Amino acid sequence: MHFRTSQLRLSRGHTSSALHSRVGFMATVRLTASFSSHAQGKESGCPFGTVNAALDVSNSSIQQAKSAPTPTLKDVPAVPFFGAFVNAIPFIGTWLNNTFYKNPEANRHNAYDTHYELYKRFGTFYTTYIPGMGEGLWPKVYIVMDPEEMKKVIRQEGAYPRGLVEGLKPMAKWMKKNGFKLAGAGSSDDNNGFLGRGETWKKYRNFMQTDLLSPTSAAGYVPGVANAAKIASRGVSHYARDLNTFFNYAAFDMFQSIMFGRLSKLADPNTPSDPADVEFCQLAVDSLTYLIQMSDDPTEAIKGAMGIETETYNKYERTMDRLKNIVMEKLEAFLAKYERGELDESERNSYFALAIQRQQSEHSDITQFELMQMALIMLNASVDTTSAFINWALVHLSTNMDVQEKLYQELKQHVDASEDGMLSADMLTKSKSPYLHAVLRESHRMTPVYPSLMFKSTVGDIELHGVTVPKGSLVGFDSYPIGMDPDVVDEPETFKPERWMGDEPVQKRKGTSAEVLDSVMYRDPFSQGARRCPGSRVAVNETQLILSRVILDWKISAPNSVKSYKDVKYTMKTLLVAHLPEMTVEARVP
Ligand code: HEM
Numbered sequence: 336m337h338f339r340t341s342q343l344r345l346s347r348g349h350t351s352s353a354l355h356s357r358v359g360f361m362a363t364v365r366l367t368a369s370f371s372s373h374a375q376g377k378e379s380g381c382p383f384g385t386v387n388a389a390l391d392v393s394n395s396s397i398q399q400a401k402s403a404p405t406p407t408l409k410d411v412p413a414v415p416f417f418g419a420f421v422n423a424i425p426f427i428g429t430w431l432n433n434t435f436y437k438n439p440e441a442n443r444h445n446a447y448d449t450h451y452e453l454y455k456r457f458g459t460f461y462t463t464y465i466p467g468m469g470e471g472l473w474p475k476v477y478i479v480m481d482p483e484e485m486k487k488v489i490r491q492e493g494a495y496p497r498g499l500v501e502g503l504k505p506m507a508k509w510m511k512k513n514g515f516k517l518a519g520a521g522s523s524d525d526n527n528g529f530l531g532r533g534e535t536w537k538k539y540r541n542f543m544q545t546d547l548l549s550p551t552s553a554a555g556y557v558p559g560v561a562n563a564a565k566i567a568s569r570g571v572s573h574y575a576r577d578l579n580t581f582f583n584y585a586a587f588d589m590f591q592s593i594m595f596g597r598l599s600k601l602a603d604p605n606t607p608s609d610p611a612d613v614e615f616c617q618l619a620v621d622s623l624t625y626l627i628q629m630s631d632d633p634t635e636a637i638k639g640a641m642g643i644e645t646e647t648y649n650k651y652e653r654t655m656d657r658l659k660n661i662v663m664e665k666l667e668a669f670l671a672k673y674e675r676g677e678l679d680e681s682e683r684n685s686y687f688a689l690a691i692q693r694q695q696s697e698h699s700d701i702t703q704f705e706l707m708q709m710a711l712i713m714l715n716a717s718v719d720t721t722s723a724f725i726n727w728a729l730v731h732l733s734t735n736m737d738v739q740e741k742l743y744q745e746l747k748q749h750v751d752a753s754e755d756g757m758l759s760a761d762m763l764t765k766s767k768s769p770y771l772h773a774v775l776r777e778s779h780r781m782t783p784v785y786p787s788l789m790f791k792s793t794v795g796d797i798e799l800h801g802v803t804v805p806k807g808s809l810v811g812f813d814s815y816p817i818g819m820d821p822d823v824v825d826e827p828e829t830f831k832p833e834r835w836m837g838d839e840p841v842q843k844r845k846g847t848s849a850e851v852l853d854s855v856m857y858r859d860p861f862s863q864g865a866r867r868c869p870g871s872r873v874a875v876n877e878t879q880l881i882l883s884r885v886i887l888d889w890k891i892s893a894p895n896s897v898k899s900y901k902d903v904k905y906t907m908k909t910l911l912v913a914h915l916p917e918m919t920v921e922a923r924v925p
Pocket residue numbers: 497498499500529540590712713714716717718720721722724784788789790860861862863865866867868869870871873874875
């Protein structure tokens with residue numbers, strides 16, 4: 336059974352028996368009662384002390400936002416080792432949680448519900464304890480939703496900010512086993528190199544983002560990506576039953592055009608595919624799924640912290656070993672072609688060719704092997720991150736045919752006016768394609784690829800909402816719940832790109848509790864600051880190009896059983912991946 340946010344509008348008084356059965360969490364109407372029993376946790380003999388620390392729930396967080404600008408810090412009840420995941424305690428976890436703690440039972444299919452639920456109970460400023468995240472045995476993570484507070488944390492981090500990858504300990508371990516200097520192998524400091532936050536990270540990061548992150552660099556890859564997207568779009572009817580695979584292949588094809596200036600045509604069923612590409616796609620998805628599973632599952636995280644190699648770790652290692660072999664073979668073949676001067680024009684303008692040039696220049700302190708390690712990370716990160724973003728947009732477009740039609744009309748006028756019918760960087764700017772941009776912004780509001788993708792460290796004591804947060808704490812930014820609160824956004828369950836069109840809606844939100852949604856921090860899923868995803872610009876370009884191409888070529892509608900995004904299940908893999916239903920696809924031009 337699957338639960339969506341609508342079922343969690345608990346404070347609106349809707350009961351949800353499904354929620355009771357699955358999440359084991361009290362539905363709203365019963366929430367108040369459960370809170371009072373929470374508050375009695377200590378007295379009623381709960382073995383751990385924090386259960387009643389938090390629960391002053393007389394005000395909803397939004398009431399706070401309107402009437403009391405400074406929210407009070409609340410505390411999600413937690414236990415040693417397992418943190419807020421009380422349910423994960425062997426044998427007695429469920430009983431303990433149901434009896435005393437009543438924390439949302441997070442699983443791989445309910446992140447939106449869980450985040451919304453936490454917001455409703457604990458407001459916009461709370462602490463939680465997540466095994467494997469943060470320092471020490473009792474690693475507090477502060478969650479904020481106010482962009483100005485998060486900006487304070489980002490600013491004070493200085494030149495060496497914490498990155499999300501720092502939590503990916505098994506990745507650092509695998510890299511070190513493989514002698515990857517990128518992750519600090521062979522170095523005396525234990526900062527994990529690129530996966531840490533020192534000078535080594537900065538060196539690799541500067542090298543990696545050159546020719547990738549600036550608007551001009553990213554725009555340079557657009558013609559190649561547009562071509563890859565055009566070819567990929569031919570595969571839509573073939574993959575109508577399995578568009579998840581289609582978009583993974585399309586993301587692969589588009590990134591290959593950036594990385595190597597190559598047309599891999601994996602998503603096009605009419606062209607034979609290289610079996611190594613097909614295998615790579617699967618391995619990229621699987622490896623990151625295992626990796627995330629190891630930090631998501633509290634038992635895995637605890638075992639990992641104790642140095643135990645679990646079955647999931649072993650699977651991760653096998654997958655990465657194979658992935659490495661495939662990638663290194665491709666990189667070596669490209670290098671050899673480069674050395675022989677046999678690259679064609681699009682290959683010569685590719686990211687990897689430019690990176691080889693930079694690596695071989697006399698000023699470079701990057702070795703060829705380090706360059707290959709960077710390329711491996713980038714290729715690994717380029718498949719299902721991008722497709723997860725695209726998938727959710729397609730869910731909304733295929734369940735809101737009026738929106739799809741409006742987008743089609745916007746795009747059609749551009750290609751009709753062009754000589755070759757190709758999409759270009761110029762056509763897809765916000766001023767030329769405002770509706771396309773608004774569609775992606777609205778998709779991100781309702782179904783971000785993950786509710787909280789920004790975690791930063793405090794390098795000294797810092798004041799957040801008037802509370803002194805000690806040095807060395809983790810602060811996470813949750814950008815999801817406020818945008819789905821009916822007290823903040825009208826009809827939050829309705830997909831309305833018009834909310835993001837022009838200046839008028841922005842002006843209307845000014846001075847209201849919805850104003851935060853216009854902050855840059857809420858705009859996209861790539862985090863902010865120096866650690867912001869280096870692939871963000873090309874990923875956005877890829878998303879815009881494949882969505883636009885597919886909508887220009889096909890009318891895509893969800894089956895009758897899928898009336899809205901709420902009927903679409905999702906699973907936490909690298910990110911939250913929507914399970915796209917079998918779609919009806921009709922060619923726009925037969
Ligand atoms: C829609 C697709 C994508 C999303 C949503 C996404 C999101 C993110 C996020 C949230 C981070 C963490 C930022 C932080 O630490 O604060 C990140 C880091 C990273 N991403 Fe992406 N990403 C996407 C696509 C890509 C692509 C296509 C690449 C290929 C170049 C890539 C490469 C990386 C790398 C290497 C890092 C680590 C950067 C660092 O720690 O300095 N990502 N990404």
